[in-house]
Amino acid sequence: MPRVSIGDCHLYYERHGAGFPVVFVSGLNGAASYWREQVPTFGKRFEVVLYDHRGVGQSDHSRISYTVERIADDLVRLLDALGIERAHVVGHSTGGAVAQVLAIDHPQRLASVVISASWTKADAYFRRLFALRKEILQHLGPASYLQASSLLLYPPFWVARHNEKLRQLEAQALATFAPAEVAMSRIDAVLAFDRTADLGRIRTPALVIAAQDDVVTPAYFSEDLARLIPGAEAKFFAQGGHCFTQVMAREFNQAVLPFLEAHTPS
Numbered sequence: 001m002p003r004v005s006i007g008d009c010h011l012y013y014e015r016h017g018a019g020f021p022v023v024f025v026s027g028l029n030g031a032a033s034y035w036r037e038q039v040p041t042f043g044k045r046f047e048v049v050l051y052d053h054r055g056v057g058q059s060d061h062s063r064i065s066y067t068v069e070r071i072a073d074d075l076v077r078l079l080d081a082l083g084i085e086r087a088h089v090v091g092h093s094t095g096g097a098v099a100q101v102l103a104i105d106h107p108q109r110l111a112s113v114v115i116s117a118s119w120t121k122a123d124a125y126f127r128r129l130f131a132l133r134k135e136i137l138q139h140l141g142p143a144s145y146l147q148a149s150s151l152l153l154y155p156p157f158w159v160a161r162h163n164e165k166l167r168q169l170e171a172q173a174l175a176t177f178a179p180a181e182v183a184m185s186r187i188d189a190v191l192a193f194d195r196t197a198d199l200g201r202i203r204t205p206a207l208v209i210a211a212q213d214d215v216v217t218p219a220y221f222s223e224d225l226a227r228l229i230p231g232a233e234a235k236f237f238a239q240g241g242h243c244f245t246q247v248m249a250r251e252f253n254q255a256v257l258p259f260l261e262a263h264t265p266s
Helices: 068-082 094-105 124-140 142-153 156-161 163-175 180-192 196-201 219-228 249-262
Strands: 003-005 010-017 021-025 047-051 087-092 110-116 206-211 233-237
Touching: 003 068, 010 068, 021 068, 021 094, 047 068, 068 094, 068 180, 087 094, 087 249, 094 110, 094 180, 094 196, 110 249, 124 142, 124 180, 142 163, 142 180, 156 163, 196 219, 206 219, 206 249, 219 233, 233 249
Parallel strands: 021 047, 021 087, 087 110, 110 206, 206 233
Antiparallel strands: 003 010, 010 047
16 A cells, blocks of 8 residues: 655555656545546556545545645645656646645646636535535434435436446445544535635646536536636536546546646656
């Protein structure tokens, strides 16, 4: 099990393929395994780096006050520990918020950034949704929280066709689920995040990508991101839900791969 110290904790990580590095940053679930549909495609052209966030999976379940900026700092320290000076970063949902922070605060570490199914700052809808998710976790426990999350993350047609696969994914997530206080602190980090005022400073080549039927981070957030980030490219899928990166994996890969190739240093 490859783990590396970043100072005050150890992070689980994986490296696949060879070439210029591309780091995939997962969402609130924070798991390296989220990107299993991307590794074969991107590993043919790049070195693919995956990791479990602090507080998730096989990384240390630190009992700290989580913020998106703290999660981003962990990633910078992971890059340092792995000897990676510069990389493409593909961030999904909370990972997309991390990608925003890196593009604002650490642009020298990025060749390009892909912001997938992310958001600008919490609005009334977003706060209602995540308050409910916290309530489910606190009062019904991790198993119910994960089952409810599946209904939010995936479109109905995909849930209907992949029910057994979802059961397996939920069981895997439950086996390494962090203490509830850690998971709830990570939700608080999501609710507190707001770097909207800084988005106009981003000069890193950026691709904003989302699905129109996403009920977790509705597409209007991505429309705002594409408008506020200078020169950002945008791609919207008609369907796929929040986890369209898995539901529409081939289409996602086909949209992102050329963008990364176009911005890979020679």
